[in-house]
Amino acid sequence: MDYGNLKSRIRMSILYFQANVHGGLVIGTTNLSEFLTGYFTKFGDGACDLEPIINLTKSEVWNMAEIMGVPESIIRKPPSAGLWEGQRDEDELGLSYREIDNAVSEFRKNGRFPDTPAGEKIRELYNRSDHKRRLPLALED
Structure with a gap:
């Protein structure tokens, strides 16, 4: 993980250079x-100037790629951050991203993850990675 x-x-x-x-x-x-x-590295792949697909689930990104004519071999390639040989997101x-996206859809509708094993796991990941979605803490006067 540290190397990744x-x-x-x-x-x-x-990229910034x-x-x-x-x-x-x-x-x-x-x-x-x-x-x-929280599946991104703070100040790594999570750092950018513009996030055009941040409001789309992985499944929606794949659907958009199909509509745009992205080759099937790219769309169906197992998702990987490419941080080490054989590394796979799922x-x-x-x-699976299907499980994640189903729970994320529920979160969008109701503001909470479903009470399922997948929903519980995602809730845990969400809570544990909260610091990644926030600006750094600052001291006040």
């Missing part, structure tokens, strides 16, 4: 399923 976080932060440093050199912005790739489960999360 370091790799993610180094990638982000390179390139954005600065070329006068551009860093565009994020975090989707709602990853955001709510293995790390312990849930």
Whole structure:
């Protein structure tokens, strides 16, 4: 995990360097399923200037990719942050994106995750990763 976080932060440093050199912005790739489960590295792949798909579940991103004509081989490739050989998102999360997206849909509707084993796991991930979705703490006068 430590190596994976370091790799993610180094990638982000390179992206920001390139954005600065070329006068551009860093565009994020975090989707709602990853955001709510905390499946991103703080100040790594979670750092960007614009998050265009953060309100879409992983399933909605796949659907959008199909509509846009993205090759099937890319859409069906098992999701991976590419942090080490053989790394797969669903293995790390312990849930499929179908399970996560179903729970996230419930969260969108009712403001809470379902009372199911998957919902409980996602609630735990959500609570444990709360710090990733907040600005750094600051001392007050």
